[in-house]
Amino acid sequence: DTGVSQDPRHKITKRGQNVTFRCDPISEHNRLYWYRQTLGQGPEFLTYFQNEAQLEKSRLLSDRFSAERPKGSFSTLEIQRTEQGDSAMYLCASSQDGNQPQHFGDGTRLSIL
């Protein structure tokens, strides 16, 4: 068990470009969560999956954001037409089910030039 893995760890891109992040949860964890964290703040919930079903999305998740978990294993988070305000750490977490604690990856740090 290698924990939650996120790729890439860092991404620098120009405003207006599209970016995609990947999260590999702990094996056999049914739930997968995405959070966003800006400097000096705690993580903020974006969305979560139960297996392949996306069950809740935060209002923070604008139309430019889309997340998928096609086979109930890994997940991707895509941001289209990036803006300066998208600069943040994007964290992924997984849990076995709703009764168990969430375990986080080390995030993808996105910097928009």
Add this chain to the structure above:
Amino acid sequence: LAKTTQPISMDSYEGQEVNITCSHNNIATNDYITWYQQFPSQGPRFIIQGYKTKVTNEVASLFIPADRKSSTLSLPRVSLSDTAVYYCLVGDMNGGATNKLIFGTGTLLAVQP
């Protein structure tokens, strides 16, 4: 979801016991109390979780009074490597709930030699 209040920062010295108290006056019946630790450029790491009385693991102890309106995370004999931000969260651990985590700004613990 219940909000939490915790000190913004705390200072300690190596070898001391550190107690971080969190207030959660509006905690609901189904809510559990969870603590996470976060180092710079890493994701939050689960420390401990409890519902009432006392919980202890190899890393910390969690004390919860009978009214559950507060909780105290106790770190025995801290070292320099315990310098981090500590988050207190409360949330519904019912398996059917989203169980999205609501983070505050946490407590920055600084351990000095």
